[in-house]
Amino acid sequence: xxxxxxxxxxxxxxxxxxxxxxxxxxxxxxxxxxxxxxxxxxxxxxxxxxxxxxxxxxxxxxxxxxxxxxxxxxxxxxxxxxxxxxxxxxxxxxxxxxxxxxxxxxxxxxxxxxxxxxxxxxxxxxxxxxxxxxxxxxxxxxxxxxxxxxxxxxxxxxxxxxxxxxxxxxxxxxxxxxxxxxxxxxxxxxxxxxxxxxxxxxxxxxxxxxxxxxxxxxxxxxxxxxxxxxxxxxxxxxxxxxxxxxxxxxxxxxxxxxxxxxxxxxxxxxxxxxxxxxxxxxxxxxxxxxxxxxxxxxxxxxxxxxxxxxxxxxxxxxxxxxxxxxxxxxxxxxxxxxxxxxxxxxxxxxxxxxxxxxxxxxxxxxxxxxxxxxxxxxxxxxxxxxxxxxxxxxxxxxxxxx
Numbered sequence: 001x002x003x004x005x006x007x008x009x010x011x012x013x014x015x016x017x018x019x020x021x022x023x024x025x026x027x028x029x030x031x032x033x034x035x036x037x038x039x040x041x042x043x044x045x046x047x048x049x050x051x052x053x054x055x056x057x058x059x060x061x062x063x064x065x066x067x068x069x070x071x072x073x074x075x076x077x078x079x080x081x082x083x084x085x086x087x088x089x090x091x092x093x094x095x096x097x098x099x100x101x102x103x104x105x106x107x108x109x110x111x112x113x114x115x116x117x118x119x120x121x122x123x124x125x126x127x128x129x130x131x132x133x134x135x136x137x138x139x140x141x142x143x144x145x146x147x148x149x150x151x152x153x154x155x156x157x158x159x160x161x162x163x164x165x166x167x168x169x170x171x172x173x174x175x176x177x178x179x180x181x182x183x184x185x186x187x188x189x190x191x192x193x194x195x196x197x198x199x200x201x202x203x204x205x206x207x208x209x210x211x212x213x214x215x216x217x218x219x220x221x222x223x224x225x226x227x228x229x230x231x232x233x234x235x236x237x238x239x240x241x242x243x244x245x246x247x248x249x250x251x252x253x254x255x256x257x258x259x260x261x262x263x264x265x266x267x268x269x270x271x272x273x274x275x276x277x278x279x280x281x282x283x284x285x286x287x288x289x290x291x292x293x294x295x296x297x298x299x300x301x302x303x304x305x306x307x308x309x310x311x312x313x314x315x316x317x318x319x320x321x322x323x324x325x326x327x328x329x330x331x332x333x334x335x336x337x338x339x340x341x342x343x344x345x346x347x348x349x350x351x352x353x354x355x356x357x358x359x360x361x362x363x364x365x366x367x368x369x370x371x372x373x374x375x376x377x378x379x380x381x382x383x384x385x386x387x388x389x390x391x392x393x394x395x396x397x398x399x400x401x402x
Contacts, residue, residue, distance in 0.1 A: 004249060004389045011039075011248050012388075015241045016380055022230040024273040025056035025205035032228050032244075033208045036267045039248050043255040045212035045265070052281045054273070055169070056203040057232070062176050064147060064186060065195040071186060073147070073176035074162065075198045077232065078169035078274055082145045085195040090187070094137055102141040106196055109138075109165070110149040110183060120168040120274045125346060135166075139173065145196055146175040149183030160375045168274050174198055209278045210267040214254055217261040220294040222399060223353075224250065224264065225344050227271035227300065229278070231374040238360070239373040240271070242303035242388050249392035259400060261294060268344050271300070272374070279347055290351035295320065295402070297356045298345035301373065302391055305384040307362035309391055310337035314345070316354040320402065324356060327398040333390050335361055358391065 014035060021028040033049070040047050059075040084106060091097045092111025118131045138146065150162035162179040176198050178186070210228070226243030230236025247265045254263055269278030295316070302309055311328055313321050313336070328334040337359075345355035363370060372378050 001389065004392070005385055007252070008245050008249060008385045008388050011245045012237065012241050012380055012383065012385070015244060016235040016237045020235065021232060022228065022236055023056065023232040024207045024229050024270050024277065025054040025203065026232075029207060029229055029269070030205075033210050033267065033269060036210045036228060036244065036248070040210070040212035040251050040265065043251045045214050045251055045255070048211040048213070050209040050211070050278070050281050050285060052207055052277045054205050054207040054270075054277050056205050057169070058201045058203070060199040060201065062198040064176070064178070065197070066186065066189050066191050069185065069189060071178060071182050073178050073196075073198070074164070075200050076148075076164045076175040076177060077167045078202075079166070079176075079198065079200055080172060080174045081200045082174035082196060082198050084144055085193065086144060087193050088191045094133065097137050097141060102143045105143055106145050106147065106194060107141060107143040108147045108149065108186070108191070110151070114148045114165050115151040116165075117163060118166055118168075120170060122170050122275065124280075125276070125350075135171065139171070143173065145173060145198070147186075147196065148175060148177040149180060149186070150177050152180050160371070170275070207269050207277060209269050209282055212251060212265040214263045215257050215259060215261065217259060219292065220261050221264055221292055222261045222295050222297070222402065223266055223293050223348070224297045224299070224395065225266045225268055226298070227269065227278070227344060228267040229269050229272050231272045234374055234376060234378045235380075236378055237380045237383050238301055238304055238363070238378050240300050242383055243299035243301075245388055246299050246302065246392045246395070249389065250396060253392060253396040254399065257399070260402065261399070263399060271344055279344060283347065290348070290353055293348065293353045295356065296345050296348035296353050297358065297395060298343050298348075299358045299391070300343045301359040301363045303383050303385070303388040304360035304362055304372075305382055305387075307360060307365075308335045309333050309387055310335055310359055310361040310364055312337050312339045312357045314339045314349060314355045314357060316356070320354065323401050324398060327394060327401055330397065331390050331394050333387055334394065337361060337364060340364060
């Protein structure tokens, strides 16, 4: 136990403290995937690296100027730069957006158009029609740029406020976002013209998924997944350094595994990146092989030092359900929770693969109000390493039982 505790602490410290940025395309992200590969190779896992094109993105400065008022703004992630001084229009509904003359103007967007983050326009896993309609209307407006006033009552699972309404490298019109309080200041001036500055930079790069394989089994696989990337501006300890560390502990616990299945440890790269490039690459490379996967176990947000570890059994056959429950009951830190789909296990479910989704009970219960994930608060101080070790031991026990 002490050995695993020291190992878990060292791994998490490397991923979240030595590396300060694991966002896809960054140097830190490349360091993280290299580290994961090396650790698996140390335990004689067969390692595959799946490469994809990506870019890192940096925001240098953003502000809104109207008369003597200068408001700090936030560049929308992956947005293009702009330096504009032009006329302004204000809209709060789709109907207003379609009726207003917005050509070559800066558009202030508020109300129902600015209460939730819009899914990226080319996101394939989940993209509701009303999001598509809003994005298409914004693009068709021929505005030069957008200022989103983010409603405090808005829904965003990431934890930060104000949060970006658009986080999409395929949306080419520049945009920024501001809080409701700053929005009130801006609107008090009844702007007819303003200056908007947003300085950003895109840096071409690459990213990698890393897959470790152990054993041969009966032709079926158990695929354990955790995304290795983190949101820019967050060290990503809970989201999702703990998931990666759990897999690294499993690489030691299962290094001599010979059983009914081939075991895969998959560090997916891009869950917190607009185009989920690692997931898309994994899909492309496995599109004809999902029938070989007997079970996916996905870890995302585990190890929080509040509450228990929650597991959800989704579409498992009865035999697997009974075995999984029997195993988790042997460990005091687990509770069975309701199915949730906001994670990489949804990719497997779409192809008919049963999944066990694992996270922290408190996070799932406070998804709309928590201020940990995707923020600077997501540090090692939030982690209970004993829960991470317990999770690794539980998954190891389950694999041998299946």
